[in-house]
Amino acid sequence: MNRQRLDIAIVGAGMVGLAQAALLAVRHPQLQIAVLEASTEAPQVSDTHHDPRVVALTGASRALLEEVGVWEQIGARACPYTEMRVWDAEGTGSVCFNSRDVQLPDLGHIVENNVVVSALRACLEALPHVELVTGFRLESWWRDCGLWHLQPRSDRVNVIEGLEENSEILRTRLLIGADGARSRVRDLLHIRCRDTDYHQTALVCVAECEKPHQHTARQRFLKSGPLAFLPLAGLGDDRHCAVVWSADETLARELVMLDDQAFALNLEKAFESRLGNIISVSERFSFPLRARHAESYYGPGAVLIGDAAHSIHPLAGQGVNLGLQDVQVLSEEIARALKRGLDPADTSVLARYQRRRRGDNAATLKAMSTFKSLFGAGDLHWRWLRNTGLSMVDASPLLKKRIILRAMAV
Numbered sequence: 184m185n186r187q188r189l190d191i192a193i194v195g196a197g198m199v200g201l202a203q204a205a206l207l208a209v210r211h212p213q214l215q216i217a218v219l220e221a222s223t224e225a226p227q228v229s230d231t232h233h234d235p236r237v238v239a240l241t242g243a244s245r246a247l248l249e250e251v252g253v254w255e256q257i258g259a260r261a262c263p264y265t266e267m268r269v270w271d272a273e274g275t276g277s278v279c280f281n282s283r284d285v286q287l288p289d290l291g292h293i294v295e296n297n298v299v300v301s302a303l304r305a306c307l308e309a310l311p312h313v314e315l316v317t318g319f320r321l322e323s324w325w326r327d328c329g330l331w332h333l334q335p336r337s338d339r340v341n342v343i344e345g346l347e348e349n350s351e352i353l354r355t356r357l358l359i360g361a362d363g364a365r366s367r368v369r370d371l372l373h374i375r376c377r378d379t380d381y382h383q384t385a386l387v388c389v390a391e392c393e394k395p396h397q398h399t400a401r402q403r404f405l406k407s408g409p410l411a412f413l414p415l416a417g418l419g420d421d422r423h424c425a426v427v428w429s430a431d432e433t434l435a436r437e438l439v440m441l442d443d444q445a446f447a448l449n450l451e452k453a454f455e456s457r458l459g460n461i462i463s464v465s466e467r468f469s470f471p472l473r474a475r476h477a478e479s480y481y482g483p484g485a486v487l488i489g490d491a492a493h494s495i496h497p498l499a500g501q502g503v504n505l506g507l508q509d510v511q512v513l514s515e516e517i518a519r520a521l522k523r524g525l526d527p528a529d530t531s532v533l534a535r536y537q538r539r540r541r542g543d544n545a546a547t548l549k550a551m552s553t554f555k556s557l558f559g560a561g562d563l564h565w566r567w568l569r570n571t572g573l574s575m576v577d578a579s580p581l582l583k584k585r586i587i588l589r590a591m592a593v
């Protein structure tokens with residue numbers, strides 16, 4: 184691998200950056216690709232406990248992971264869910280989506296983040312012209328003669344494997360920013376971002392429940408935010424769920440301070456004991472929730488994908504699915520450029536990618552913000568409206584089918 188003249192450098196080895204590298208490498212084995220990752224830690228998949236950070240993957244996301252050959256490895260730890268139940272804590276409105284409504288075997292799969300990341304990393308190791316460079320935190324850059332010169336942070340603790348101190352600069356024609364919600368690439372491109380603070384924090388953990396989850400994803404909308412129990416697979420029982428509790432900041436701070444037993448009791452009460460007693464809870468992690476949308480997805484020779492371009496409230500579990508759709512569309516545009524003898528870093532190529540993705544992502548962001556406001560509103564009119572809305576959707580098979588197919592992006 185000639186790190187001084189790469190075709191494509193991808194900054195960020197999260198699910199989206201790794202998937203982008205894998206898809207491009209599988210479809211275009213001639214391209215020289217490097218993935219630059221700030222962290223030096225490899226994700227660990229445990230045989231005895233689940234990673235509390237999970238994603239609900241749609242059929243379209245699964246198809247992408249199948250194409251790059253990692254689904255088989257992920258499979259045993261992916262929990263298919265056949266039903267999704269959503270209900271309002273302040274009223275009687277509820278809706279139940281079932282995979283039978285759309286004649287499909289499931290509505291999607293719940294998978295631990297570290298399982299997906301490990302599988303994608305293993306996939307890259309087996310591909311000849313793609314390399315993962317860890318310990319490379321992109322700090323600065325300059326561009327001349329159509330080449331980006333990328334420089335890592337100089338106070339880094341770990342010496343990058345295989346790179347001499349004074350030859351750390353990597354050079355590439357196309358730069359893809361997949362470096363998450365606080366993207367350095369986006370900053371270096373001077374791309375502004377629309378930023379909405381939800382004043383909520385998502386607490387995530389794994390709960391062992393008394394009753395089996397029955398392959399059902401459940402979400403209760405409380406006034407302080409949605410609480411989701413997502414079914415998990417792979418450790419020999421069906422009583423473990425990933426919990427995502429999005430709560431207003433004050434409540435979240437109180438919940439974080441509780442000991443495990445008190446937290447489990449609060450959780451059980453907030454969830455109306457729908458899965459019986461909470462037997463145990465794992466370590467808790469918290470994530471402040473903000474919606475961000477980059478005003479542009481590209482600059483000269485550089486493009487943003489995944490959370491670097493857009494990040495949304497987790498209430499509909501769409502974040503990484505939108506990112507993987509970016510991956511699919513950018514790969515299609517790069518393929519189209521290569522077929523026509525165009526440089527994939529050409530502005531016209533990146534502008535086409537933006538045209539195909541930005542409107543779609545903006546619509547999803549808007550829908551999530553509307554849901555969040557609707558379910559956070561406490562007055563009688565809004566309560567009546569959302570409870571009536573949920574019941575109306577539940578009573579209309581056609582509407583349910585359209586919502587499911589839209590959410591599954593199939």
Ligand SMILES: Cc1cc2nc3c(=O)[nH]c(=O)nc-3n(C[C@H](O)[C@H](O)[C@H](O)COP(=O)(O)OP(=O)(O)OC[C@H]3O[C@@H](n4cnc5c(N)ncnc54)[C@H](O)[C@@H]3O)c2cc1C
Nearest residue numbers: 195197198199221239321362363489490500501502503504
């Ligand atoms: C509580 C919660 C629940 C969620 N649930 C769901 C769900 O059910 N379904 C769903 O689809 N989505 C969900 N999401 C969203 C999903 O987790 C994100 O959309 C997804 O992880 C984004 O992936 P990414 O690869 O774009 O970014 P990230 O996962 O943030 O990865 C970015 C990577 O870039 C690296 N990096 C950062 N800066 C630099 C730099 N300067 N140089 C080099 N490397 C750098 C980071 O170390 C990191 O590895 C949830 C999010 C939260 C917070």
